[in-house]
Amino acid sequence: MVPGRNLCMAGWNKEYSGRLMSSQDNEYGATEYICVDSNPDRGHSSRSQHFRLFDVEARCGTLKCPPYVDGQEITCVVCSSQT
Template structure:
């Protein structure tokens, strides 16, 4: 069985996996109503169709909106990679953890990031590689799809102040 997964925030697949392609993270505009919630990893070499239907929903680069110890990535565009994980049948993202359960293989760990709660656009929780790799030559706020670190705000959730929640991606 062949399992693929997207790696957000890094353009290199981990050891033991095969890179299918590297690309740039893309998503709906952060402040438009009705934008798609999921991100796409767009390859660097798009192929134009022979019959153009005309696009009606734009997609934008994804950029980090960070502060504190990870501010070096702020306003930079997010790379991605699509990786083949041979011999595995499941991929699992565990929020607020850094290690995989017994019997699972650690693929990568990082931070949970999503769109801001004050933005109208849809977003999903994504585990972004801890390296927060950036697309070279990008920067400056271009008002694209934006990713912010997530923290647990409800007293019913395990939390530690307003620190960004970690995540780990595991395979089995």
């Protein structure tokens, strides 16, 4: 998973691209980040427990701006090796 990009580097295959997300929405940060496909397949579940995900936004000072834009959601891409 490559955060902040929509395309893979040379020699890699693009599996999907999407948005960087986390299970926490606060100033203390997340413990894990995941790349959620921009066109996800919807699942069906009868369970009452739900897992909430939040977009990860860039913050200047924490990240270098530019290329990041303060307050903008961060994209991501999942790549696999061609070998």
